[in-house]
Amino acid sequence: MMLYTCDYSGCAVKNCEDNGLLPCLEGNTFQDCEHIKVVNIESNSETDDEQNYEYEEDDTDFKSIISSRNLIKFENIKFFGLENEPSIATLIGLPNSGKTSLLTSMLYMLRMDNEQNLNFMGSSTLNAWSNLISLTLYAYGNTPRHPERTIDKPNTQYLHLLINKDDKPYDLLLGDTAGEIFSGIVENNDIESQEYERIKKWVSETKTLLICLDSSDYYTEDIWISKENHMIFIDRLAEIIADFNPEVSIVFIQTKYDKVDENHENFQYHQEVNDYFIEKFSRNLIGIAKTISITAKQGVPPEDIDKILSLCLINTPLLEVHSQEDMDKNILNEVTSIHQHLKEWI
Amino acid sequence: MINNLLIIGEPATGKSNFLRMLAYNWSLKSSPVIQTKTPSKLLSQDVLQGYIIDRTQEAYKNVQWRLRYQGKEIEIELPEYNGEEFLELAQTNEWKQEWLERIQECKGIILVISSDKDNVYDLARPAESQVETKNNEKSEDDKSLNHDLDYIAFFQQLFYIKKISRKSKKKLPLVIVMNFWDKILKEKLEISPEQKLKSAMPWFYEFINTNWHKDFLNIYGISPLGDHAEQLFVKSKYPKNPTKKALEAKERFVKDLKSQSWVVTNDKPKEKIENLSLPITWLFEKVGS
Known part of the structure; x- marks a missing residue:
């Protein structure tokens, strides 16, 4: 097709x-x-790297999923949750709001000393991470570390991290959305549209929404990233959340915050949008973070990234070794045999 | 009870010379490690004649090196597979039966990494001096990250095969030897073996550090052939008219062979300890503990 x-x-x-x-x-x-x-989603014209970025084949079994290096489909996340619910967080925001940069910064942060004591313990999507970072580095344009536009795909798919926090392990699945689906609903609020369906699916599946607003965008005269359109985006998103996942947790991420300093005269716009956001999502909001533009501040460790990751994890029960009795209670019949096979490794 | 150990490493990380020098050192009367069965490959006279061992070309199976240390029987599954095999393993989830068995049976791992490896171009780091990224062409450096990933993938697969919980602190003894440490000292670099691993493979370093119980992980710098290593030649490639430097190196190397090899620790990375067995005996002590 x-x-x-x-x-x-x-x-x-x-x-x-x-x-x-x-x-x-x-x-x-x-x-x-x-x-x-x-x-061309079914052609063979992609490079090997691009193919690796795709999720696994349909006939995968639990073993290949758990030891896979590629993106994880939503329906396969259950294999990470045989004993405990994994955390699922999805990045959403208008185009060029810094979602993909934030993802790569998360990976970097796990390798650094950080206030939240988070460490990288493993990943079942190593190739997908590698390709994401490669795309970030070698993207079009002249600015270093500016990611390529994320392509919208028909199915939701997730990156995986096993994170150690204070000597305790957590599974985290991260969804990266294409900004264009959100600009689509700003322009045309059609619940029959493909964009609306995509957003509905992402929102329904996740436990935490990491909503990114580009702090530097509100002041521009470009109609697509104006203050007004940001407010429309907030309104439409609030409606979808209310309809399809009203209990979802939300982290408000003001990306490229360092650029606000350069725009004092327009600070009021920034404040208005932020206040509007907080008012709209106050019921679901579990945290607010500010991240700098890493393109502009080369060499400066990204701020607040560890805090964002920690907020994703607090929605998840700890991955603990339970008694056999407890495990038997928790494990669904349909996956009992899988669990039996994987129990030492999980 | 026999304890199986596994030695792994990429091509050209110096595994063969390391093993030959260990075999030589363990054949000395003063050695605390006793060889009860030594594979013929390790008894090559080349090293004793002042030559280094050429790149391993072949894979051979079922070669076991039987040792005794402090009453403990140790068997090293000899790794004289060529290093490419390790890379292949790291890049696929489909492992041959013989490797599955090796992994299942091993009770400790020796990982050999070259200290000569350049620092990776840390792709996940916010750019500092990465101005060259303005070019959209992929460079050789691009492979570095994948390389780091390959090691992680290998160990993740190993956890799965050995049924080690991916979320527990691992107690499978692991010693990482950073080979060619003589080059680090020659360059007067103020760096420990652990720091070198961190700079060369930052993602893998983080993975290992987070996953392993600290009592079961150790990192050393080693120089099996010592300070003369760079001037020594493979026998088949020894020049007809060797330079004065090469002649002297060979002469000095052979003259005091037993004190050529040395090891450095993270605490004192500049202090040469003339005991190549140190990383291995540390592992022997951990195995089965």
Whole structure:
């Protein structure tokens, strides 16, 4: 199946099939549009690295999932939760709000001394991490460490980390969304749309939403990242959360916060959006974090990343070795045999 | 009871020369380690004649090195597989039956890493002097991160095969030897073996440190061939007209062979301890404890 997507953030053509009826805001025919790109999800034209970034094949069993190096499908997260619920956190935000940079910073933070005593203990998605970091480094454009745009995929898929905090282990699954699906619902609040369906799925599956707002964006005159559009984004997101996952925890992340300092005259806009966000999500909000633009502050350790990771983990019970009796109670019948096979390793 | 140990390492990390020098040292009367069965490969006279051992070309199976140390019977499953095999293992989840058995039976691991390895281009680090990233071309450095990952993947797979809980502190004795430490001292680098591992493989270092119980992990710097190593040649490649430096190195090396090898610890990374057995005897003491 050939899918097509439009690079222009305001265009509704996102991962659509060529059925001859594709809309184009520019009024172009589909073939003439200069922004259109093919997203060929089933071709073999991808490089090896790109293939590795894809999730595992459909016929995977628990063993290959648990020792896999590639992205984890949502339905396979259960294998990490045979004894304890794993933590699931999903990064969401408008395009270029720093979601993917935040992910790579998380990985980096786990290798550094940090206030939250978090350490990297392993990952079942090593290749996916490697490819994510490679894409970050060698992305288009001249600025170092500026990630490539995250491509929206039909299925949700997650990166995995095993994190040690204060000598206790936690499984954390991290979802990275494509910003374009959120700009899609700002432009067109159609509950039948592909973007709406994608967001609904991400929001429904997660336990913690890491909502990123680019602190430097509110002041620009670009209609797509204006204060008003940020507020529309907040409104639409609040509606989806209320409908599909009202108990989800939310961490509000003000990304590129260092750039606020350079825009004192517009600080009020920043404050207005932030206040609006906090008012809208006060019931679900478990933390607020500010991260700097690592592109701008090269060499400076990313701030608050360990705090964000810790907030993701507090929603998860500890991974502890239970008594056999306790385990038997917790384990669902359908996975008993799997657990039997994996119990020493888990 | 026999305790099986496994020696692993990439190609060109100096495993063969390390083992030959251990075999030589353990054949001396004063050795606390006694060889009860020594594979013929380790009895090569090349080292005694002042030559270094060439790259291992072949894999051979079922070669066991039987030792006795403080009343404990030790068997080292000889690793004279070529180093590429380790890399292959690290890059796949499908391991051959013989490797599965080796891993299941091993009670301790010796991991040999080259100190000569350049520091990785730490891709997950916010850029400091990474101005070259403005070029969008991938460089050789790109492999470094994957390399780091391969080691992690290998050990994760090992946990699975040995049914070691991925979330527990590991008590499988592991000694990491940073080989070619003579080069570090020659360059007058103020660095310990542990720091060197951290700078060369930061992600793997973090993984090991977080996963292992501290009593079951140790890191040493070693120089099996000592300070003359760089001037020594493989026998088959020994020049017809060797330089004065090469002649002198060979002569000095052979003259006092038993004191050539040395080890450094993390506490005193500049102090050469003329006891190549130190990392191995540490492991022997941990095995079965």
